[in-house]
Amino acid sequence: SKIKDMSIVDRDIFWSEYIRSGDDGFSKNIVESIYQHYKDGGKTTPRSVNGCLYASWVLTTTDRKLRDEATRALYWAGRMDPALLYRLTKSSIEINDVYVPERLSAALYGVAMAAYGQRSEKWSKDFVAKLLPEIVTFIYEILTDPGKSNPIEHYLLRDYLIGILRVACLLSPGLLNEKQLSSLDYPISTYKHKKWGEYNKEDDDPIGYPVHMDFEKYTLGGLISDRGNYDYDHDDYKKVVANIYWRIHDLGYRDKIFGDTDKQIANIPFYRRADNDKKIDRYGKKYSWIAYF
Numbered sequence: 133s134k135i136k137d138m139s140i141v142d143r144d145i146f147w148s149e150y151i152r153s154g155d156d157g158f159s160k161n162i163v164e165s166i167y168q169h170y171k172d173g174g175k176t177t178p179r180s181v182n183g184c185l186y187a188s189w190v191l192t193t194t195d196r197k198l199r200d201e202a203t204r205a206l207y208w209a210g211r212m213d214p215a216l217l218y219r220l221t222k223s224s225i226e227i228n229d230v231y232v233p234e235r236l237s238a239a240l241y242g243v244a245m246a247a248y249g250q251r252s253e254k255w256s257k258d259f260v261a262k263l264l265p266e267i268v269t270f271i272y273e274i275l276t277d278p279g280k281s282n283p284i285e286h287y288l289l290r291d292y293l294i295g296i297l298r299v300a301c302l303l304s305p306g307l308l309n310e311k312q313l314s315s316l317d318y319p320i321s322t323y324k325h326k327k328w329g330e331y332n333k334e335d336d337d338p339i340g341y342p343v344h345m346d347f348e349k350y351t352l353g354g355l356i357s358d359r360g361n362y363d364y365d366h367d368d369y370k371k372v373v374a375n376i377y378w379r380i381h382d383l384g385y386r387d388k389i390f391g392d393t394d395k396q397i398a399n400i401p402f403y404r405r406a407d408n409d410k411k412i413d414r415y416g417k418k419y420s421w422i423a424y425f
Contacts, residue, residue, distance in 0.1 A: 135189055140229045141384035144415055148192045149393065152412065159190050160198055167205035176213045184209050188220050191235045194397075194413040203235045210243040214259050217243060218267055225274060230286045230422055237292040240267075244299040251303060260303050268300045268307045276315055285326060287425045330374035331381050340387025342380050342394075342416030343373075351424065352376060379423035380416075390415045 135147055151159045166183040174180065187209075190202040210217030221240050224233040244264075247256040271293050274284060284290050294316050300307055333339060343352075352372050353359055359366045394414040413421075 136227060139384060141386075141389060143192060143229060144418075145389065147189065148194065148415075151190060151193045151198070152195055159186070159193075160201070163187050163190055163198065163202045163205050167201065167208055170205070170208040170212045173212065176209075176216055180209070181216065184216060184220060188224065188232060188236060191232045192229050194415060194418050196411040196413065199231075199235065203239055206236060207239040207242045210239055211246060211255075214240075214243055214247075214263050218263060222270060225284070230289055230425075231418070234286060234289040234292065237289055237296070241292045241295045241299070244296050244303070248299050248303055256303075264300050264304055265307060268297060271297055272308065272312065275320065276312075283325065286422070289425075328375045329378040329382075330371065331378035332374055333377050338386055338388065339377065339381050340385075340391050340394075340416070342385050342390075342414075343376065343420050344414075344416070347417070347420055348373060376420065376423045380419045383419050383422060385416060385419045 135143060138146065162183055166180065166187050169180055169183075184206060187202045187205050191199055193199050193202075206217060206220070217236070217240055221233065221236040224236050227233055243259075247259045250256045251260075275290070275293060275297075284293065297308065297316060298313075301313065331339070349361060353361060353369060355372055356366060356369045359369050363369065394416050397412050397414045400412060
């Protein structure tokens, strides 16, 4: 599709911004209709398939509540039709915006846990017998054989996928043997991780200001065990910050593209920004989180 073929930057400018500021609640209505349809036990129809596909692309948004609602809707779609959610998740793995496969995998992980919790129910038994072996084979291969796909380096996405495998082996012992299970322990030895560079930001840098003070000082600073909050000269801290800026630059974030939009989002009244139900992240924050994980 046109949206799938875009770069993450072009998609955010064209699509994510449409969701945030131009669709007059259209995306929210579709997400809500999918949630209600499947929560009420509805069957899959061509219309609901299209709605689920739409909801999966809503996951690119920086609107936190809408992204959570889309994840919830996709989870309930997976409860009623696990094969549909699996197809969406499988096709999302190569999408260049990890916000999409991360949440689809989280929804599928939720379905696997629900199946374990209701393992005496018919839907769970059908899930285990008809679909789970295929899911396990696919996930195990993309996690342990990076020659067949790009290595999955995003920590949350990788954890959700590993979680699915571990629950699957509780549901159906023997799907993976002990050696295969141990190969999923960190660090995964077969991984060929991307070599990260360092980007030393300068004044009037074209990357602008994607990382704000609290994220840089506390979130990134918290990765360094022996650093004080105001120690900006710590060697490991400076390396982490340079790595994060390199990844943000690598993703394509530039001030000339996102600067004005991010200023507009940052200027949303504080009472809205402090309310998680109304929280809209800057694109700089989105790219910072992708780099962080």
